[in-house]
Amino acid sequence: MLEINFIRANKSRVIQGLKVKNFSEEDLKLVEGVLALDDARKEVQTNLDNLLAERNQLSKSIGSLMKEGKKDEAEAMRERVARLKEESTRLEDTLRDTKARLEEQLIKIPNIPHESVPPGATPEDNEVYKAWGEPLPELGAGALPHWELAQKYGVFDLELGVKLTGSGFPVYRGKGAKLERALISFFLDEAIAAGFEEIIPPLMVNEDTARATGQLPDKEGQMYYVERDNLYLIPTAEVPVTNIYRDVILDEGRLPIKMTGYTPCFRREAGSYGAHVRGLNRVHQFDKVEIVVLDHPDRSYETLRQMLAHVSGLLDKLELPYRILRLCGGDMSFTSALTFDFEVFSAAQKRWLEVSSVSNFETFQSNRMKLRFRDGKGTRLVHTLNGSALALARVVAALLENNQTPEGIVIPKVLRNYTGFELLN
């Protein structure tokens, strides 16, 4: 959520930014609407505050009059306060209502894109930030897509997942399970070596937590929900990990705070079938190592660059061909100011698969989360950033396909200490 004061002070910049996110003229009226509602809010609040001030003063007088035994005067005053109360009750209702409407409108305004975000509406308009220079890997005749390789070598079993749970819940087996665990350990160890604190968070969160990172109220349909306990299964570790610092005021010297966490991620991904979602391309449960950074506004874009370098390093070490995209206004998430996607090339599918998304949210999340730091003069919102480092399922898909040989799947050197085998067959 944007700060209302920011919108007020930077109205034209906000409108310009919304245009990059392809807001229509009609939608742009939200900005004026929000400012008008805030004006109304201020007015009501001022009136209410004045009324309450009067009430407080009268109540105090009643107290001293009672002590002095002047019952009649006190009684008269009591009646006046009673009338004030009627009006203040009315104003309180108006204030509550105005605030609710303001919030409802404000929550519809997405984050303002960073100046480097290219215009555009669809993924085709994303800018290739770093291309894969060398020729793309070519597989010989008879090369198989990962879902067939999985069957051949018993890496994972989606049909079995259907039996146990439903579609999109893979069951990893044998060396496939070991490979999964190896990747998780490798990613975590790399993050820890880069100075991130490892977190193992809860996999279910309450409403407040889901709201603070922006999953609610908008995207509840994307999360699994346990109605009986009013809990949500996390769609990413970002949610519980970032919320560790909800309602916290940090000392400036504590920034940056760097955290990493492995969790399974649960996404409902309402129905879509076809070749592009086969196998591990899109599933309801997948493993991911996430990195989260809370940083000073002056430094956050340098931090974002470092996070890109970290993720690049992982893919380099796995020897997977990848490219980095700078997302265009139309393809960015609601909450992000700047997002880079990492895609690995799936040689058998001849497609790029998204394996990471690294974003700077600036103050969009921290505002809703009331996550601030003290800078000597007062408090300021911190910048929050996060990225996948990395999402497992599609990395596994690409590894299986790109590394297939007649003898089996060749495990990247960097993983062999973790898997204990060089060949998955």
Next chain:
RNA sequence: GGAGGAGUGGCAGAGCGGUUGAUUGCACCGGUCUUGAAAACCGGCGUACCGAGAGGUACCGGGGGUUCGAAUCCCUCCUCCUCCGCCA
């Protein structure tokens, strides 16, 4: 799950219907003293909103209520502690 107790500022801990946004101690920041430090002493020290400012308003786990007035009374939810039960 059952029975009892408790939730107050960074921490500890008063207050239990009226000038208390909250005594006090510790921590922290500034000053005096000192060659420097410690000690001692003096001052400061929550957050948010409105306001140019003076100042005002709200917040004592969350929400609701009683009252002229609530940290203090009532209801409800949440959390923690003790005991019992169950359990990886």
